[in-house]
Amino acid sequence: MxxxxxxxxxxxxxxxxxxxxxxxxxxxxxxxxxxxxxxxxxxxxxxxxxxxxxxxxxxxxxxxxxxxxxxxxxxxxxxxxxxxxxxxxxxxxxxxxxxxxxxxxxxxxxxxxxxxxxxxxxxxxxxxxxxxxxxxxxxxxxxxxxxxxxxxxxxxxxxxxxxxxxxxxxxxxxxxxxxxxxxxxxxxxxxxxxxxxxxxxGSNRPSNGDPTSIEQVRKDIVKRAKNAKDDGHLLHKHGTSWLVKVSSDLDHYPTRNWQSGEFEDIDKLSHKEFDEKYKRIRRPCYQCPIGCSETLDASVFDWVEEDRKE
Ligand code: SF4
Structure with missing residues (x-):
């Protein structure tokens, strides 16, 4: 830094x-x-x-x-x-x-x-x-x-x-x-x-930290993300739509401007519904093996794929 x-x-x-x-x-x-x-x-x-x-x-x-x-x-x-x-x-x-x-x-x-x-x-x-x-x-x-x-x-x-x-x-x-x-x-x-x-x-790359240690940490996190059976795995599999039902079950889904934290028709918005009805394209952030972000439209965001080839 x-x-x-x-x-x-x-x-x-x-x-x-x-x-x-x-x-x-x-x-x-x-x-x-x-x-x-x-x-x-x-x-x-x-x-x-x-x-x-x-x-x-x-x-x-x-x-x-x-x-x-x-x-x-x-x-x-x-x-x-x-x-x-x-x-x-x-x-x-x-x-x-x-x-x-x-x-x-x-x-x-x-x-x-x-x-x-x-x-x-x-x-x-x-x-x-x-x-x-x-x-x-x-x-x-x-x-x-x-x-x-x-x-x-x-x-x-x-x-x-x-x-x-x-x-x-x-x-x-x-x-x-x-x-x-x-x-x-x-x-x-x-x-x-x-x-x-x-x-x-920018044309520089941050030099903070020991490159060997950083590489070890990187490999370890990627391995854990790949083998995860927990929330990270479900986020990878279903995208953020997986969080919809979880939020409602925890009474934390902002319904009618927070008049309630639970939505009665939540199953219609859940990841199962999305998985069945929509083909999505994964759009991970920089260096993220989880990749929870998804979009429906490929054409608008083609340039992101270009970036990921860097
Ligand atoms: S870094 Fe981006 S793609 Fe990765 S889990 Fe967080 S929001 Fe999702």
Whole structure:
């Protein structure tokens, strides 16, 4: 890890890099740990979540970008416009590892741009760019357009759609097209800053840890995942649809906006129904042998398969 914090101020357009103190690295480690530490340290109490005083923190985890399995999810946090409280959310796919490939361990975005912008990060080069022509586009279109503008077909894009632009308080951010950090209105905070997207392309590979030990850990986890007879195995076999009935049985299935945790017709939504009726395509996150993610439509996501050949 570089233990470097990238700070981007959208009001002043200033970009700076700061050392993350060693004590913070060891005590908070990355991901939601960093988000908790820096939000608590840097946000004034009582600020409006949709004001320039709020900040967005994007934080990969400490082993992200290595070959250790199931390390593909990144965290993103802010003060929530939905609850007025601390918020972190996370998403899988390939964006978190790409952030580490670009040498970034933590990003803090602050202030507010006067006009729509996106941030392009290619290794050491960080540029705030005009997003006038991207504003109003859905995330699928935004990803395609940013890749074209940057001439980087394999760039990873974190973006918002019209909901975030219009400050809908439960708007998500999205990456890799269908990976959403879906909680608490992160998309609205992006929109309030006139921030349409953050795009990453990196050419480095994280060097933390001893490669031999990492390879041993990787092999061990993959072996365990293959031989598992427990929840991991069922997730691999049925995808996340397996969790639907489990959630309802535990009284934890959000029914009618949480008026109940149990849904009476849950069998119609269960993995058995999906297994019988739908052919799905597995879409694992970076370095994940479980591969719980699935989609129905091959054509939209063909590029993911291309990525997996890397
Ligand atoms: S494919 Fe599923 S189990 Fe694997 S990292 Fe992604 S979300 Fe987690």
């Amino acid at each position: 570089n233990n470097k914090l990238l700070r981007i101020n959208l009001t002043t357009k200033q970009v700076s890099r700061e050392e993350i103190p060693e004590s913070v690295v060891y005590d908070y480690m990355g991901g939601t740990g960093y988000i908790t530490y820096y939000l608590y340290k840097e946000l004034e109490p009582g600020i409006d979540p949709l004001s320039p005083e709020n900040k967005v923190i994007i934080a990969p985890g400490p082993i992200q970008g290595t070959k250790i399995p199931v390390s593909g999810r990144y965290a993103i946090g802010t003060k929530s416009p939905l609850t007025g409280l601390y918020l972190d959310s996370n998403a899988g796919g390939f964006l978190g590892p790409e952030m580490r490939f670009a040498g970034v361990d933590l990003i803090i975005v602050e202030g507010k741009s006067a006009k729509p912008v996106y941030i392009s990060i290619k290794d050491d080069k960080v540029v705030i760019k005009d997003a006038k022509d991207l504003w109003g586009k859905f995330v699928y279109e935004t990803e395609v357009l940013v890749k074209e503008l940057e001439r980087e077909p394999k760039m990873r894009i974190l973006s918002i759609g019209p909901a975030g632009e219009n400050l809908v308080k439960f708007a998500c951010t999205a990456s890799d097209n269908f990976r959403n950090a879906g909680r608490g209105g992160l998309g609205a905070v992006f929109g309030s800053k006139n921030l349409k997207a953050v795009a990453f392309k």
